Amino acid sequence: MQVEQITDLAPYLADLTDILVNTVASGASVGFLPPLERAGAEAYWHGVQAMIDAGTVIQLLAIENGKAYGAVQLAPSSKDNARHRAEVQKLMVAPRSRRHGIGKRLMVALEHTAWELGRTLLILDTRRGDIADGLYGRMGYTRFGIVPAFTIDSDGTSHDTCFFYKHLTPAK
Numbered sequence: 465m466q467v468e469q470i471t472d473l474a475p476y477l478a479d480l481t482d483i484l485v486n487t488v489a490s491g492a493s494v495g496f497l498p499p500l501e502r503a504g505a506e507a508y509w510h511g512v513q514a515m516i517d518a519g520t521v522i523q524l525l526a527i528e529n530g531k532a533y534g535a536v537q538l539a540p541s542s543k544d545n546a547r548h549r550a551e552v553q554k555l556m557v558a559p560r561s562r563r564h565g566i567g568k569r570l571m572v573a574l575e576h577t578a579w580e581l582g583r584t585l586l587i588l589d590t591r592r593g594d595i596a597d598g599l600y601g602r603m604g605y606t607r608f609g610i611v612p613a614f615t616i617d618s619d620g621t622s623h624d625t626c627f628f629y630k631h632l633t634p635a636k
């Protein structure tokens with residue numbers, strides 16, 4: 465398994481569509497409400513391709529034997545006074561491949577990519593109490609706030625969202 469920056473999603477479109485559909489079906493909070501149809505997931509990845517082409521998103525994939533098992537995005541800020549900042553988005557691992565260290569490897573690779581680009585302040589958010597909530601804390605991200613009822617499920621249930629930051633430092 466290796467983590468690579470990918471600029472052409474086409475060879476991985478079916479894998480990424482599966483990952484997103486199954487991640488949403490597993491109840492994860494990644495911006496969609498279940499059930500997410502394949503067409504909707506595919507449309508999302510086409511939109512990501514447009515953002516990659518426009519240079520507003522960097523897409524990393526965890527790949528083995530030509531197949532994608534996980535994904536994470538870095539969205540560098542375009543603001544004049546925030547050229548050192550980027551947002552981490554859409555960390556997800558195929559449900560059947562979880563708990564094998566892929567999520568952590570994606571985050572380590574993403575931090576390396578951010579560092580190489582001079583993006584030394586990373587911001588992210590996640591649903592309170594999710595696995596990622598603990599993962600980010602253990603990876604050195606500082607939780608700086610919780611917004612109550614940030615997301616709302618289709619049945620009306622609301623969830624709090626935690627916001628994190630991390631200042632990257634040179635590897636020792």
Ligand SMILES: CC(C)(COP(=O)(O)OP(=O)(O)OC[C@H]1O[C@@H](n2cnc3c(N)ncnc32)[C@H](O)[C@@H]1OP(=O)(O)O)[C@@H](O)C(=O)NCCC(=O)NCCS
Pocket residue numbers: 487492493494554555556557558561562563564565566567568569589590591594595596599602
């Ligand atoms: C969060 C997610 C990416 C983690 O991916 P993963 O490949 O399973 O993670 P890893 O195997 O690298 O494990 C990372 C850590 O989380 C812990 N962990 C993973 N799954 C866990 C679970 N089900 N229960 C408890 N701990 C768990 C691991 O023990 C590991 O702990 P460590 O930091 O002490 O080493 C994955 O669960 C996922 O895709 N979730 C749905 C999408 C999502 O919520 N994304 C975050 C949006 S902000």
